[in-house]
Amino acid sequence: MVAAIGNVDHSPPGLAADSEKADGRPLLLARWLWCVAVLVFIMVVVGGITRLTESGLSITEWKPITGALPPLTQAEWQAQFDAYKQIPEYTQVNGPAGMVLADYKFIFFWEWFHRLLGRIIGMAFFLPLAWFWIRRQIPQGYKLRLVALLALGALQGAFGWFMVRSGLSGEMTDVSHFWLSIHLLTALFTLAGLIWTALDLTRLGTLGSARPARLTGVTVLAGSILFIQLLLGAWVAGLNAGLASDSWPLMQGRFVPDYDGARGFFYAATHDPFLLHFLHRWWAWVAVAALIVLARKVKPFERRASVAIHSTFGIQILLGIATVLSGVELWLGVAHQAVGALLVSATAWGAHVLGRRK
Template identity: 75%
Template sequence: MVFTTHFGGSTAVLTPATARPAALARWLWIVAWLVVAMVVVGGITRLTESGLSITEWKPVTGAIPPLSEAQWRAEFEAYQQIGEYRQITGPAGMTLADYKFIYFWEWAHRLLGRLIGLAFALPLAWYWVRGAIPKGYKPRLLALLALGGLQGAFGWFMVRSGLSGEVTDVSHFWLSIHLLTALFTLGGLVWTALDLDRLAKIPGARPARLGGFALVAALVLFVQLLLGAWVAGLNAGLASDTWPLMQGRFVPEFDASRGLFWAVTHDPFLIHFLHRWWAWAAVAALIVLARRVRPLERRASIAIHAAFGTQIILGIATVWTGVSLWVATAHQFVGALLVMATAWGAHILGRRP
């Protein structure tokens, strides 16, 4: 049995009678907040240089941490074979207790990823079998599931990039792919939850479309997030602890000997500079987005303003504190909230009658 309605003489199938868009929306909001937690724990993992502490990827058995002293020593010995230990943490005098600290954050990050996978896959299967998924939403939910799987794969590629030879850190390119995939997935979860919320309130409501200025604002924000990921991957936040100047000047000295493109994608001083000033382009775009959203949904406009305002303050504070762990973590947390607020505002502008 299905509900139908007529538009201009044609019949459109809306949703099965068993569909539960409101329940699906609540489920997706829960998963979205779990992804936010994942981004935060991932930020702590990066800031504590914990990402290379686990040198193998064991999707099932890796969920159980070492339980005996012998197991801990085996893990520590495996870590001692990589460049990060031989060149950085080993000479600094890392002990087994120190290793357990960084192991915890990487293990927690991977465990949370596994939990998110289960929190998405199992309810999806249940809703699918029960016929609770509205018409047209199954491909999108499968795409979100696939993004979650890619996120795990990209995370391992990122870790693997830091395990070979005398490399002492992960590739900042793989780190940016890993982080941006998480934020893109977060935006998709929020967007789909909003579509389902609206469908629950307005039977027959069509999914919103991303276009016009909302797409422009999203692309400007994407560039800023990409630059932020490169800053994290290259430890470029440490390039300067002053603001607004760097090295006592507006534009810092940077290495352009291998060309400007290489400098834009590799030089920590230039990338730090671009990240701190492209932020204002993002602010301008988000202000316009929020002003367009305000007549339609004042709360979304306030959320966008609050998120980017707090993010700017935390970004400056991160610089001034020399990348304090908890200030920088808060900066990444609010970055995830900004993605959610931007998705909310763009969704409102993309809603169709």
Template identity: 70%
Template sequence: MVAQDCTLVGGGRPLALARWLLVVAAMVFAMVVIGGITRVTESGLSITEWKPVTGALPPLSEAQWQAEFAAYQNIGEYQQVAGPAGMTLADYKFIYFWEWAHRLLGRLIGLAFALPLLVFWVRGMIPAGYKPRLLALLALGGLQGAFGWLMVRSGLNTEMTNVSHFWLSIHLLTALFTLAGLVWTALDLRALTRSIGPARVTSLGVLVGVMLFVQLLLGAWVAGLRAGLASDTWPLMQGKLVPEADWSQGIVWTFTHDPFWLHFLHRWWAFAVLAVLIVLARRLRPIDRRASVAIHSAVGLQILLGIATVMSGVDLWLAVAHQAVGALLVASVAWGIHAVGQRR
């Protein structure tokens, strides 16, 4: 019988690493939730500079707050939206807090991953074959920060009143891919303690992953274009099942920019994803019932929250809950695809 967390197949201490990766995954989940709050409260452009070290501290004096507020007043979001709405310094401090918290948590996640990785590496605790994968996860974290700044920078001019929805989708999807990678690697490491090799992605896993990716991409574009406000009724939009969309600029533009069409695609592609997730969950029942229940619960709640968000006119906390459960769904699906691949 193998002692818990001792040196096992491939060497190292896989259970310790698995626990660490799950802690980091929980931090990434919190990052996605705070990112949702930042998005819905229009806080993303409140900090107009990227200061990797000194930016960890918020303004500590009235003069520093006035300087930050003055920088924000130079961009289009303030000049065309927040300023005419009568934004005060107190209002600015509220949105600044959420963007600062989002960036601070990103820094903490970087430290929570890089420093333990260094310790595990130096002490020879990483099982054979896992160093490249852990370095790839570290690189994804670095890219996530870079994509976040590129997203913010896309909205820092006098013409724009929002960030690019393309950069928003890249930023969000990188975070969710990283979350899935952390969960998958943690599960592989836990399986290693039972002398089971890494799971493989099956054809069903590929299908589920692609369909879920499309839905997440559509959701990010809907958020970036504020297309959730295109309709507050369900299932009809504009009193019709299929809304009127702008096709005058070509099919590519409509499928990437038209808020009515993207809203329509996002709300109905969800049911195609639901169908394939039900297939995955049923396949999982004799393999890992907990993963099956997690997928059923997450996708059902996600669809209900999506409908509620639309009908509420994009209520802040419903929208945030919708994004949070979306992240839980990604983690659950990674778990399920891993279980199916491990069985094979």
């Protein structure tokens, strides 16, 4: 899909040839951003595995430099395991369940790999950006946007550590679902920003004088509705609310499940697993309606973008239902998150198509 998105604009051969002769750097920057977008997508998928395997709290310290290397000796492994034994997740959940060092190594790997990918993405963005900047190869008007994307990546790492830290102390045996949602949505917003900017640069390199695309009313509405669905999904993941029901379309044999509303609807809608599960599964159809409108408006200009939107939300709905019915089978949950990232990508593509100016 990423390859398809990156090739969305076909201009007259003469214009393309003249642009290449004059300045091929926008296309080079676009290809670089596509590569970074693929890395961010992989990061989101690995993040899903990390969450579903309960691996996120396995590393209790943040060491930006030395943490890039995993434990290399038995003593180092034991030291990491001993540090993990001090947190509530171990003392209240995994310890009583009989976790041994071999089990710990498994969850350590996914958290370590997730952090390693973050470091790789940071270098894959910062080093080429510095090179293009020094060589004065960044087109006018794009420096600030690229710096903003770099800042988003840095924030993503900071939010990830705040998320982990939220589960290391007190009585919590898991990370805060609020921090998890901030962490995930920042990654998805960054992915959309990379794609949008790559598409702008592709048009600039192909047409020579193309102006950046702009947001339209339809795309803001569809994007806002999709954002709410993604937020609900992140809260569902953070509270393990996917396990609140293994049936569809009913929950507990009824349409609206029992939930704890003693502290009001708003509190329940942000904390109660049963109500959050209910809201996530049915707000999805509001998101589908909004995406259908977006895709229909996109179709006359770029049919492939319209097909991508329809395909991804269709697959996402099926995966969501299958994940529930399976009791949140690992591979289905990961696939659900992966296709969610692809849906964000397709939506960004469609929104960009509608926002192009002749």
